[in-house]
Amino acid sequence: MIRLFFREHAAFIIFEFLLVVFILLLFWLDGFRRADTFSYVFIISTVLIATFLLAKFVRRYTFYKRVLHKPDTMEKALERNAKTPEFLEAERYLHDLYKLYQDEVQALYATQSRQIRFMNQWVHQMKTPLAVLEMLLQEEGELDKRSMREELDRMKAGLETVLMNARIETFEEDMQIDQVQLQALVQETISENKRLFISKRVYPVIDVPADFIVTTDRKWMKFTIGQFLTNAVKYTFEPERKVFVTANCREGDILLTVKDEGIGIPASDLARIRRPFFTGENGRKTGESTGMGLYLADEVCKKLGHQLDISSSPGEGTAISVLFHQQEQASKE
Template sequence: MKAVQLFIKEHVPLVLFQCGLLGFILLLYWLDGFRDMYTAAYAFILGIVFTFAFLLAKYILRRNFYTKIVEKPAHMEDLLIRHSTTPEHLATTQFMRKSYRLYQGEVQQLYAAQSRQLHFINQWVHQMKTPISVTSLLLQQEEINVKSIQEELDKMQRGLEAVLVHARLDTFEEDMRIEAVPLRQLVQGVISEHKRLFITNGVFPVVDIDESIVVATDVKWIKIVFAQFVTNAVKYTFEKGKKVYFSAEQTAEKVSFSVRDEGIGIPQSDINRIKKPFFTGENGRLTGESTGMGLYIAAEVCERLGHTFHVDSEVGVGTTMTIDFTVERKEERIDGEKDSREITRDHENLRE
């Protein structure tokens, strides 16, 4: 019944137009001298009958369509109308199907993001239990080991920063500002922020970057990427006295910045998967602290900033992580904050 009512409401203007048109034609005949009222009434009624016959045939052909659109859909798939006969309804059906596919794509993206966020939070909470438990045990000892407590606090801080970074990825474009930055100064700032990590693990930074090299990037986000490189390089370098090399090469087209460590390296079977979320690989299982999100976040940030990020590694030799920046020509030079050699000299002072 609802389908019939909808059909009638749609075609009431057509019926009124037909009646007016027939009346106008009869009026023309009357003004022209034609006075046979029976013939006029017969023609008018015949026109109305033909109009209703046309509408009845049209409703029969489109009955399935009208029945479908007045029903209450139980599932999203019910929105896909499969019974269309006219060009207008076929076009409407195609539009609905394209809209449905677009909707499904957005829903899948939201679902994947939500699942990834939930998985990440669950994994992070599980990992935070370890430093909290260790800190609690250390505090119960008669002689409190401040150094060990600081190490556990550093782990929790890095974990919190990872969660905040992951949460801000959804609003990346709103928080992005591209500017020209001296690369050496930027790298030295990251090294300074992680000097305790270097000292604790007995790893030394070596910077070989010309002070004239300037890159166009977002300082806050690229520092997050560099910090992840530093953390990975130090974390997977198990031998004391090893070094992490920071270098850059500039050409006419790009600036290639590399972080090379002397750690355990990454198996070739894992190279193509390390940028996927939650992939820890063989090395992640060795430490038990990997969330599998660090390089995923780094790759996401680089992609959104327009930088190319690639990894080269050899097991037992080390890993090199490289970012290619587009060249930003600028003659201005800015002095670095603190040379990496000073970080090396601070090892013994901060070790105590």
């Protein structure tokens, strides 16, 4: 403790020593060359400096005792007992740093818990298509390829959601912003989900101008539109219904809307459907919802700077819109 104190004040002690020597030299040059004068000045200066250092050491004793001993708990390390303005500010800084650390730890813990919960839920849900595939393979006669494709598509969609959920934490590293033709992106996404439309006997209606260009990440936006389409078909229980995909220009921005003719979302669930793992009343009816699709879509839109809006009425369907800000048409009419 004493060694630390003198290491901290070594420069001050040297400076005071040189200052006393300088004063004695002035006395010498000014004609005061008596030994008792020199002794008096030296003793008084030494006593004053020693008293000052001793008082400072006493004030810092508690602080030195803290930093030179390993604390048993974090609460003990963050005890407030500083007495000087400098150490008061140091304590305040440490408390702010600890709060920042706690926030980061809580965020990491929440992310890890969400990942584990989602993986457990996804693995549980994948048991159903695996069981169906196993039953189909055990049946005698010709293999039902259509049913196999449906179950494989379910597994493929679930696996893609898991991968996107894992990548959302490193979104900035995976993001690639580009000029994307909206109509081609919508058609490609619908084409990849055509078997789902056919199996549910739901038909897409596309009204997206070919000259609409949006600035976005193609892969992430394709995943987001795919979630909208999947939900639209999944919650349309009556056959021969339609899913409308439209786009229009609104004050220089482009608004993409996916509207279905399904069962709609109850008003009590509408405010919570963007939360992770929230399945709501409709999710409990199907028993297949993970509650992560709209959550991931909302996160993607936030990170890309797009505005996501959801409106719905029970029995009348649901409309999900994405607003691409400050977009322009590729060609002027």
